[in-house]
Amino acid sequence: MKLRFFGPMRRFGGEIELPVAESLPVRELRERVKAVSDASAGALLEQCVFATEQRVLRDDELVEPSAVVAVLPPVSGG
């Protein structure tokens, strides 16, 4: 699964490949990303949502291993 980072999450790289064999709910995906990130990312990841180009995903939604998912930290536009 490919994860793309934005805003303050960019410091962990613009994009990472997460080895995932089966579909995962978003809440499990968040834990997987935490496990491969440094400790400072943990608190920020708690506030992040995961999204496709079409919409923000709910925590209980399943994400396929082939998906490209954006990790979106708290927003600050305007």
Added chain:
Amino acid sequence: MSASGVRVAAIQDIAIDTNELLRRVTDPACGAVVTFCGVVRDLNDGRKVLAVSYDAFAPLAERTLQQIAERATDSQARANVAVVHRTGRLAVGEISVAIVVSTPHRAEAYSVSRAIIEAIKHELPVWKQEHYEDGDSEWLKGCSLRAHA
């Protein structure tokens, strides 16, 4: 194109041309046009700001802008909207967001414009990094989208 509606909802990395947006909402039935611009300010939390970089998840941000504008005009019999948010590095004084609304009368135009900027602040997948006089840079804390998920 319908008689009224969302005429522009875009994310762009070049300077915002408000005259062009004004032209896009022109409607002979609308006697009120309100333009709101968010502009890079030189001070935040007591720190001197030289510039701001905006990052965006552009495909979702454009969809979200469209939805925000549709929602804000849903209850209006007639309203036209052009809304654009910038990305990239902006100097103090540059326009980061512009919202131009035309409606038959002024009260609706102000109200639609206000609803759109408030929703942008809370929902648009865009991030702001301030660059300070002392050489430091910081991403602002922002609003979590988990409340909307």
